[in-house]
Amino acid sequence: MSVTATDPTTVAHVLVEALPYIRRFAGKTVVVKYGGNALAGTSDHDALKVFAEDIVLMRLVGMRPVVVHGGGPQISALMERLGKVAEFREGLRVTDAETVDIARMVLIGQVNPQLVTAINLHGNYAVGVSGEDAGLIKATARDQRLGFVGDVTAINPQILDGLLEDEFIPVIATIGTDDTGQAYNINADVVAGAIAEALQAEKLVYLTDIEGLRRDVDDPGSLIRQTTADELDALVADGTIAGGMIPKVASCVQAVRRGVDRAHILDGRIAHVLLLEVFTDAGVGTMVSLTCGEGPHADEGLTTRGLRGRGTQ
Numbered sequence: 674m675s676v677t678a679t680d681p682t683t684v685a686h687v688l689v690e691a692l693p694y695i696r697r698f699a700g701k702t703v704v705v706k707y708g709g710n711a712l713a714g715t716s717d718h719d720a721l722k723v724f725a726e727d728i729v730l731m732r733l734v735g736m737r738p739v740v741v742h743g744g745g746p747q748i749s750a751l752m753e754r755l756g757k758v759a760e761f762r763e764g765l766r767v768t769d770a771e772t773v774d775i776a777r778m779v780l781i782g783q784v785n786p787q788l789v790t791a792i793n794l795h796g797n798y799a800v801g802v803s804g805e806d807a808g809l810i811k812a813t814a815r816d817q818r819l820g821f822v823g824d825v826t827a828i829n830p831q832i833l834d835g836l837l838e839d840e841f842i843p844v845i846a847t848i849g850t851d852d853t854g855q856a857y858n859i860n861a862d863v864v865a866g867a868i869a870e871a872l873q874a875e876k877l878v879y880l881t882d883i884e885g886l887r888r889d890v891d892d893p894g895s896l897i898r899q900t901t902a903d904e905l906d907a908l909v910a911d912g913t914i915a916g917g918m919i920p921k922v923a924s925c926v927q928a929v930r931r932g933v934d935r936a937h938i939l940d941g942r943i944a945h946v947l948l949l950e951v952f953t954d955a956g957v958g959t960m961v962s963l964t965c966g967e968g969p970h971a972d973e974g975l976t977t978r979g980l981r982g983r984g985t986q
C-alpha cells in the first residue's frame with residue numbers, strides 16, 4: 674500500500690511511534706538470518722524486494738544490519754539438475770566432496786549475489802562475503818558420516834568490523850574452512866548465532882516460514898510470544914521444539930546467554946515483519962531474552978514494549 678493511500682494521521686502516528694526505537698537502536702548491530710525457504714517462496718515474488726527495503730531502512734536510520742543467509746532448497750534444486758540425489762540424516766544434508774562444491778557454488782555464486790543485488794538497488798550498501806573470506810568462519814566436521822557438514826569452531830569478525838565501520842551491510846554465505854583449507858557447508862542458523870555473539874549484537878533475528886515458536890507445532894493458537902533461555906532449554910528437552918527449529922532455538926539460547934540482548938523468531942512471509950518488530954510497539958513473533966523483562970537495557974524505558982501485549986501463552 675502506498676503512503677498516499679493511507680490516512681495521513683496514521684502515517685504520522687507510525688513515524689512518531691518509531692522515534693524512540695530509532696534512537697535506541699542507532700549504532701546497534703542487528704544480525705538477521707534469512708532462510709532459503711523464504712527466498713525460494715514463489716507465492717510472494719516480492720519477498721526479496723521487501724526484505725531488501727527493510728534492511729536498507731534499518732541501515733539508513735543508523736542501525737548496523739548484518740545478513741546471514743541459507744540456501745537449502747536452492748542447493749537441492751541444483752543437485753537435482755545435476756542428477757544427484759539429496760540425502761538427509763536427522764535433518765542434515767549428507768555432504769560429499771561434490772556436494773560441498775555444489776553448496777559453495779549455490780551459496781556464494783547464486784544466493785549471495787541475489788541478496789546483495791536486491792539491497793544495492795537502493796544504493797551501494799551491501800557487500801557479499803563468505804565464511805572463507807579473511808578467515809571469517811572456521812569449521813570442523815560435525816560427524817564423519819555426514820561428510821563436509823561443519824560445526825563452527827571460531828568466528829574472526831575482523832572483516833565484518835571493517836565493513837560495518839565503513840557503513841556497509843555484510844551479507845554472509847555460510848561456507849567455513851578448517852585449518853587445511855577444506856570447505857564445509859554450515860547450518861546458517863548456527864552461523865547467525867555465532868556471528869551475533871562475536872559482534873555482541875543487540876539483536877539476533879531469524880526470519881522463517883512460521884509465525885514463531887509454538888507450544889504445539891500443530892496448533893497456530895499456541896504461539897509463544899515471549900520466552901527465556903531457561904524455558905527454551907526445557908522445551909527442547911521435552912521435544913516441543915523439533916526439526917529445523919532446533920538449531921534456531923539452540924542458537925538463540927546460546928546467543929542471549931553470551932551477551933546478545935534479544936533474539937527473535939519471526940514470520941518471514943509477513944511483508945515488512947522486520948520493521949514491525951524493530952520500529953513498532955506491536956511486537957511480533959517470538960522474543961527470547963535471558964530473563965523475563967530484564968536485560969542490559971532495562972533502564973531505557975522501552976523494555977515494557979517487549980511485555981506489552983505479550984506474555985507466554
Ligand code: ADP
Pocket residue numbers: 708709710711743862880881882883885886887888889890913914915916917918
Ligand atoms: P528455515 O528455512 O527458516 O530454516 P526450517 O524448516 O528449518 O526453516 O525451520 C522452521 C520449521 O520448524 C517450521 O516450519 C516448523 O515446521 C518447525 N518446527 C518444529 N517445532 C516447532 C515449534 N515448536 N514451533 C514452531 N515451528 C516448529
Ligand code: MG
Pocket residue numbers: 708862917
Ligand atoms: Mg532450517
